[in-house]
Amino acid sequence: MIRTLLIIVILANVATAIAVVYARHQHRVLFVxxxxxxxxxxxxxxxxxxxxxxxxxxxxxxxxxxxxHDRLGMKSPETEDVVVIRP
Incomplete structure (x- = not known):
């Protein structure tokens, strides 16, 4: 009975250690x-x-x-060229 319990505790300890290593590896990957x-x-x-x-x-x-002005040759209209349309 004690022997079985000891084996279970050792396996749980190993599984936990593997999980910790995996979690640290994932942390490093995500940090990069x-x-x-x-x-x-x-x-x-x-x-x-x-x-x-x-x-x-x-x-x-x-x-x-x-x-x-430079590229298109445009210029501002002269005053006499402006037509105002009122309604």
Whole structure:
């Protein structure tokens, strides 16, 4: 009886030790994945900030006007060319 109980306790102890080793291994794997995702997040945040600055530069009205004038040959209408239509 005591011998059977001792074998059960030893097997439970070995199973617990294996479970602890497996849990630590999973923790390490997940920690590496977390670090990789953190790095990706940081890179995407940097790219997002750069794109926001680029958008602000491109959307600036003076820049749009300059591009319209230089590339498309557009110009602001003269006062005599403006027609106001009233209902």
């Amino acid at each position: 994945q977390l670090n990789a995702l953190d790095k990706t997040r940081d890179e995407l945040n940097i790219e997002f900030g750069r794109l926001q600055l680029e958008q602000a530069t491109v959307a600036e009205s003076t820049r749009v006007e300059q591009i319209a």
